[in-house]
Structure formats: C-alpha cells, structure tokens
Amino acid sequence: MLLLLTVASALAEGKWDSAVADVEATATVPASPETVMSFLLDLNNLKSIFPEDCIGKWEMGDRTFGEGASAIVRYDMGLMHRRLAMTLTHAMAPTSVDFDHLGKRGFITRWTLTPTEGGTQVRILTPLNAPPKPLKEYFFMNVHPEWKGCYERTLAALATSVPR
Numbered sequence: 106m107l108l109l110l111t112v113a114s115a116l117a118e119g120k121w122d123s124a125v126a127d128v129e130a131t132a133t134v135p136a137s138p139e140t141v142m143s144f145l146l147d148l149n150n151l152k153s154i155f156p157e158d159c160i161g162k163w164e165m166g167d168r169t170f171g172e173g174a175s176a177i178v179r180y181d182m183g184l185m186h187r188r189l190a191m192t193l194t195h196a197m198a199p200t201s202v203d204f205d206h207l208g209k210r211g212f213i214t215r216w217t218l219t220p221t222e223g224g225t226q227v228r229i230l231t232p233l234n235a236p237p238k239p240l241k242e243y244f245f246m247n248v249h250p251e252w253k254g255c256y257e258r259t260l261a262a263l264a265t266s267v268p269r
Contacts, residue, residue, distance in 0.1 A: 159255035
C-alpha cells in the first residue's frame with residue numbers, strides 16, 4: 106500500500122507545475138454597469154452576496170462605502186483560513202473595482218464590469234501564485250475549486266440582489 110501511495114505521489118508531483126493558480130468567475134448581471142458598480146462600492150452589499158461558508162466573518166471598518174472602505178474578513182476555503190484586512194483601493198466607474206487584501210499572504214481581487222446585451226458581464230479575478238510543495242496539490246484539488254465555486258455563487262447572488 107505504501108509503495109502504491111509513493112508511486113502515485115511521484116506521478117502527481119509535476120502535474121500542477123503549469124496549472125494556472127488564478128481564481129476567476131464570470132456571469133451576466135441583469136443591470137447596468139453603473140448600477141452594479143454602485144452596489145459593489147458598498148461593503149455591506151458585498152457582505153450580503155458572499156456565501157457565509159466562503160467568508161466566515163466580516164468586521165467592518167469605520168468607512169464602508171467607496172475608495173478607502175475597509176473590513177477585516179476571514180476566508181474559509183477547504184483547510185485554508187485567512188483573516189485579512191481588506192480595503193477598496195481603486196474604483197474606476199463604471200468599469201472596475203479593486204479590493205486589496207493586505208498582509209504577508211494577501212492578494213488583490215478585481216471586479217471588472219463590461220456592458221453586454223441583457224446587462225453587465227461581471228468578472229471576479231484574483232491573480233495568485235500557487236503555494237509551494239507540498240501544498241500545491243491540495244491547493245489545486247481543494248482550495249482552488251472551492252474558491253472558484255464561491256465566486257460563482259457570489260455572482261449568482263449579485264444577479265438577484267442588485268437593483269434593476
């Protein structure tokens with residue numbers, strides 16, 4: 106049994122070397138880019154559309170709307186739990202919003218809004234570097250798909266929550 110696990114581990118070792126670690130999801134929201142943008146600029150709205158099993162805790166900062174709005178959030182994806190300060194660092198109406206998650210293990214998440222027939226195409230993108238071995242396989246097999254699923258469910262909630 107140990108020999109079989111060792112061989113399987115050796116075969117999988119290089120499997121994820123060229124995999125893209127970025128987490129991304131896209132959906133069409135039946136509202137104008139301006140309406141979607143206004144919704145996303147309010148962290149209370151953002152909190153309302155993220156599934157609780159993805160972001161387990163929100164501690165709102167003194168400011169919750171527009172550039173400079175901030176919160177401390179706890180992400181829960183697989184066995185990954187990260188508590189990070191998050192700040193809305195850049196908003197370019199009505200095309201994009203950037204959230205910077207500060208700290209040693211932080212990241213940036215960009216929401217891009219593109220007008221389309223039937224509303225707005227909304228894309229959430231978090232560019233990432235894959236973690237080093239031995240965590241790489243766990244990241245791609247568990248954390249990455251769960252994170253992408255969180256983004257997909259967040260976009261589905263956005264589509265039903267944003268005013269039309």
